Amino acid sequence: MTIRVALFGGSFNPPHTGHAQVVLHLLHAGFDEVWVVPASVHPFGKEMAPFPQRAEMLRLALSDFGPKVRICTVESELPGPSRTIETVEELIRRHPDHHFTLALGDDQVPDLPRWHRIEALSALVPFFFVGRGPWAPGEAAVRIPDYSSSEIRRRFAEGQDAGAFLHRRVHDFILAAQLYGASPGRSQPAPPRTAIVGLGRVGGSLLTTLCAAGAAPLWCADPDPERLADARQRHVAAYDDWMLAYEAAPEVDFLLFCTPDSWRPEVRPGFWTTSPLCLHTGGMHRPAEVFAHLGIPRERMGILHPARAVPSSCTSLSGSLFSVTGSAPFLKRILPLLDRLQATAVPVAEEDRMAFHAVCALAANGSQVLEQAAEDLFLRLGIKPAVSRDLVRRLVSDSLEAWWLLGRAGFTGPWVRRDEMTAHSHEKELTRMEPGVAKIYSDLKSEAGRWLVPDAQTDPKPGPGDGNLPEKP
Numbered sequence: 001m002t003i004r005v006a007l008f009g010g011s012f013n014p015p016h017t018g019h020a021q022v023v024l025h026l027l028h029a030g031f032d033e034v035w036v037v038p039a040s041v042h043p044f045g046k047e048m049a050p051f052p053q054r055a056e057m058l059r060l061a062l063s064d065f066g067p068k069v070r071i072c073t074v075e076s077e078l079p080g081p082s083r084t085i086e087t088v089e090e091l092i093r094r095h096p097d098h099h100f101t102l103a104l105g106d107d108q109v110p111d112l113p114r115w116h117r118i119e120a121l122s123a124l125v126p127f128f129f130v131g132r133g134p135w136a137p138g139e140a141a142v143r144i145p146d147y148s149s150s151e152i153r154r155r156f157a158e159g160q161d162a163g164a165f166l167h168r169r170v171h172d173f174i175l176a177a178q179l180y181g182a183s184p185g186r187s188q189p190a191p192p193r194t195a196i197v198g199l200g201r202v203g204g205s206l207l208t209t210l211c212a213a214g215a216a217p218l219w220c221a222d223p224d225p226e227r228l229a230d231a232r233q234r235h236v237a238a239y240d241d242w243m244l245a246y247e248a249a250p251e252v253d254f255l256l257f258c259t260p261d262s263w264r265p266e267v268r269p270g271f272w273t274t275s276p277l278c279l280h281t282g283g284m285h286r287p288a289e290v291f292a293h294l295g296i297p298r299e300r301m302g303i304l305h306p307a308r309a310v311p312s313s314c315t316s317l318s319g320s321l322f323s324v325t326g327s328a329p330f331l332k333r334i335l336p337l338l339d340r341l342q343a344t345a346v347p348v349a350e351e352d353r354m355a356f357h358a359v360c361a362l363a364a365n366g367s368q369v370l371e372q373a374a375e376d377l378f379l380r381l382g383i384k385p386a387v388s389r390d391l392v393r394r395l396v397s398d399s400l401e402a403w404w405l406l407g408r409a410g411f412t413g414p415w416v417r418r419d420e421m422t423a424h425s426h427e428k429e430l431t432r433m434e435p436g437v438a439k440i441y442s443d444l445k446s447e448a449g450r451w452l453v454p455d456a457q458t459d460p461k462p463g464p465g466d467g468n469l470p471e472k473p
Contacts, residue, residue: 001097002097002098002099003032003033003097003098003099004030004031004032004033004098004099004101005031005032005033005034005035005095005098005099005100005101006026006029006031006033006034006035006100006101006102006103006128007035007037007072007087007088007091007100007101007102007103007125008022008023008026008034008035008036008037008103009036009037009038009039009082009084009087009102010036010037010038010039011038011039011042011046011048011054011149012036012038012039012054012057012058012149013048013049013054013149013153014049014054014057014149014152014153014166014170014174014179014180015054015057015058015061015062015166015167015170016061016147016149016152016165016166016170017145017147017165017166017167017251018132018144018145018146018147018165019036019061020061020062020167020251021144021145021251022103022105022130022144023036023062023065023069024065024250024273025130025144026103026128026130027065027068027069029128031101032068033068033069033070034065034068034069034070034103035069035070035071035072035091036058036062036069036070036071036072037072037074037075037087038051038054038055038058038071038073038075039075039082040075040076040078040082041075041080041081041082042081042082049179049180051073051076053173053177053179055071055073055076056173057170057173057174058071059071060167060169060170060173061166061167061169061170064274064275072091074087074090074091074094075087078090083116083117084102084115084116084121085115085116085117085118085120085121085124088100088102088121088124088125089124092124100125101125101126101127101128102121102125102126102127102128103127103128103129103130104127104128104129104130105129105130105131105132105144106129106130106131106132107132107146109129130144131144132144132145132146147165151165152165152166152180153180153181156174156179156180156181156182157180157181157182159183161191163191167251168192168193168253168336191213191214191215191340192215192253192254192336192337192340193218193251193252193253193254194206194210194215194217194218194252194253194254194255194256194337195217195218195219195220195221195242195245195246195249195252195254195255195256195276196217196219196220196221196256196258197220197221197222197242197255197256197257197258197259197265198221198222198257198258198259199220199222199224199227199228199230199231199258199313200222200227200258200313201310201311201312201313201315202258202281202306202310203220203222203256203258203259203281203313204227204230204312204313204314205306205310205312205313205314205315205316205317206256206258206281206317207220207231207234207236207313208313208314208315208316208317209316209317209318209341210340210341211234211236212316212318213318213340213341213342215340216234216235216236217236218236218237218249218251218252219236219237219238219239219245219248219249220236220237220238220239220245221238221239221240221241221242221245222238222240223240225240227313228240237249242265243267243271246271247273250273250274250276251274252274252276253276253277253336253337254276254277254279254334254337255276255277255278255279256279256281256304257278257279257280257281257290258281259280259281259282260282261282261283261284261285261290264290264291264292264293265291265293265294266293266294267293267294267295269295271295272295272296275300276300277300277301277302277330277333277334278291278294278296278300278301278302279301279302279303279304279334280302280303280304280305281303281304281305281306282303282305283303283305283307283323283353283356283357283360284353284354284357285303285353285354286303286325286350286351286353287301287302287303287325287326287350288301288350290303298326298327299327299329299330300330301326301330302324302325302326302327302330302331302334303323303324303325303326303348303353304322304323304324304334304337305322305323305324305357306320306321306322307320307321307322307323307346307360308320308321308364309364317341317343318341318342318343319342319343319344320341320343320344321343321344321346322338322341322343322344322345322346323345323346323347323348323356323360324345324346324347324348325347325348325349325350325353331345331347367396370440371392371396373434373437373440374391374392374395375388375389375391375392376434377430377433377434377437378391378392380433399411399412411448414426415444415445415448415449416448418449423445426441427441427442427445
């Protein structure tokens, strides 16, 4: 069986996202395989990074494409400067059962007559031209962005950010190897490439936080025109269909689904052309449940749930705690995103997700119920609304501060003192005002009595009014 192979050669100094898009285009054009052929010695004597490092950067940049894309290092085995005709002749000799096609940018057409032995080359293999440069409205042909490798090298040499043009793994490799004058101390790590599906409270807040951190998402998707308009005001590409957005700009590291817990995204076979991590920001379900119809391996799916209240779509999530669920490789790969958010991860096992979510609701929403009930009862006692709210705020904040500093020893009130007479009076008055609240009071008192241990230095038989006495030494 003849294998149709597209040969894509170049110096790849360094390989950038434009090169990856050429590979993707060649795969979509129907070739069985794409062989990427880095030049060993530039035919015009241009200085390049060492061949092994350029080959490794290509591997890092293109490994997500799988076995259909190979890094062909044949030119490192040939003598002298790299010439296309000699490379093609050697590959035909080694692989007589393959049918090779030479992939070229259409910007190279004017220079072809000056190529070494161009007549022999054109007789050996057909050419496949790829459009490069800016796309014009109404143009039918596919065009690949014409990124400049020299501009990328200049940015590294001057300590500027070049992350927008490179796969993150390539960017980090260049910094670690200090290629092109790069220095880890001079250049900041490339920001994670994110995309957000759903711009409600959590999605909008992630958009706000990432933009403020200098890591604006590549694109956002939401059916709401007003939300899309807000994203565009932040200079972020916005779409009403997330699948169309991904097809237009697939080079993302993290795809954040900020969608309802019940929504299950689906894609057609062969949809994925890159390998982003897919994260859901809901708190209740396992990753495999949420992403059951995406056709991705478990290593690429997980949960990233803000363990906090998100009251609006403009809430800053910087410094927040996030519960995370996923495989060990997943937890390692999300660290750059957490770093950019200045967030702390709270690992939660898959089987504990619902329980963890329930405890979060108890801690956050349960206290809000009590606070609102207390404010309503203050109002019924004739206390002004502003004063009622301030009373609740101060009572809650002071109590939480005491608990934070002292733990259970910071609790106060008749429950802690075992003052049953006062507690009974409380229940009586609350029953008169609001029986439902009185039942909550009684249940909380019972729960507190189950685990609150009296201080050994307190009176073992406290009585009514003890709360007004000076504390015992």
